Structures are given as C-alpha cells and as structure tokens.
C-alpha cells in the first residue's frame with residue numbers, strides 16, 4: 020500500500036526547496052533578531068536539508084522514532100517535521 024502519493028511527495032519536496040531558499044534569504048535581511056537568525060541557522064535550515072535528503076532517500080514522511088507515517092496535515096503545515104505528533108510530544112516532555 021502506498022502511504023504518500025508521488026505527487027504529494029514531489030509537492031512537499033518543492034515546498035522544502037522553496038522554504039530553504041526563503042529561510043536563507045531571511046537571514047540576510049536587516050532587522051532580524053539575532054535569536055531568530057540563530058534559530059534559522061542552527062535548527063530550521065538543518066531540518067529542511069534533512070527533510071529534502073529524506074525525500075531523495077524515499078523515507079520522507081515517516082517518523083524517525085517509531086517509523087509510522089506522519090499525518091498528512093502535519094506534513095502540509097510543517098513539511099520539515101521528523102516525528103509524528105506522539106513522538107514529538109514525548110520528546111518535548113523529556114526536555115522539560
């Protein structure tokens with residue numbers, strides 16, 4: 020059974036590539052807070068790049084913890100997420 024259609028995956032990949040370019044552009048924009056730049060450079064950009072690599076390796080859309088398919092709505096809203104809601108919540112609780 021196909022979990023994600025080829026169109027869905029291609030669309031998410033296009034979205035990620037565009038988001039990467041936009042995020043990199045934003046870093047060079049004046050007036051952006053240092054904390055925001057820091058977050059983009061250290062967290063967001065690596066996550067986007069990893070997600071693009073996961074597209075290319077055919078594992079995009081599956082949780083890196085439990086390997087279950089991530090909810091489509093979640094991938095549409097945040098195409099760079101690596102975990103399903105359940106694993107993400109567990110991870111955040113661990114950090115608290």
Ligand SMILES: [Zn+2]
Pocket residue numbers: 082083084085086087102103104105106107
């Ligand atoms: Zn999971």
